[in-house]
Amino acid sequence: MRIKRSLQATALVAAAVILGLLTVQGTYALWSASAIAAPGTVTAASFDMALADVPSGRATNMTLADGKTSANLAMTPSATLVPGTSVYGGIVVTNNTNAGGSFNTVITAGLGTVTNVAGGSLSTYVIFYAKTATSSAECSTIAGYAPIGSAGLSSPAVGKGGSTVFCFQASLSSNAPSSVKGQAVNISLQLTARQLCGVPSGC
Template identity: 50%
Template sequence: MGIPRGVRAAALIAAAVLLGLLAVQGSYALWNAAVSSSPGSVSAASFTVNLTGTSTGQSTSMTLAGGQSAVLALTGGATVLTPGTSAYAGVLVGNASDAGGPFSISLTAAGASIANVGTGSLAAYLSVNAKTAATTTDCAVPTGYSTSVLTSSLTTAAVPKGGSTVICFQVSLSPSAPAAVKGQSVNITVPVTAQQL
């Protein structure tokens, strides 16, 4: 008696499937490596930006202990503002980071505000413009003050690690200022922010 033809065909198909499975089976390897290292130290870099008032010589780090922003008082020297005149001051900004590799920053002066002292009305007659400069003496040069930091922003070029730039400010009294504002005072605040590039 012989093997029926259907059983032979099924056995042949099963053998072909088994052979196919054996032919495509993969292999795997388990990789494991270990390297020991000697103890070392980890140090953090500082993001230090120093500010120096050009008229006062006052110097401070931009960020104080505890994370508070520094306040730097600038004065226009002995300039007396009369209608149509301006006073000038500036700040020397130094990139004193100790980070490894290049660490350039840019600075932006924007969002300035003028507040009257007491019941005065002088603020309405003042404008505050800014420019960047190569040296602090350039602040007294009246040209180039095209950016109003009351309504716009001024951003410096890149300041490399160890480098510095100067941001100059011009405060001008409108020619239409009335005699009633004579002797009044204001507080002008110009926020300056630094950003790593």
């Protein structure tokens, strides 16, 4: 499943930064198996991943009620962004499936892109890092943040009812010129949730 989000940060001195994060869609792995079963009732299950913003607590499902539309969730960082400083935010992803048996998932954050808004030049001075965590409290600590590589940043396996946390850090270079004051950037990032059962080394 994919997720889209946004971090918003207003620059105190040099710039305004809008971090547009995460669009969520479903990604499904298909596999085939057969078995003989006694007559009974067949029940469909949902692949339901819930998202909650850190620190605001705003929440949504990755896919809206129609089962096709990607969710959007605004991320609000914990502070204002000024040259030489960073702002932090995060997303708690919870595996809320009602499927029977094992239903572990792994969530992957794709490589984020930083783009200027309205022809500005602020993106040159903005650095975006991420990390996974076991608690949302870890998002406000600087340890562990790193650029997202081309393969993305993947969580540990998340079982039914379990959660994982993705933390995000946006930093403004200390040498950002006064000419970028009031400018904005969008940071786009895609999250994908994938069921592990039915694949090699899954469940």
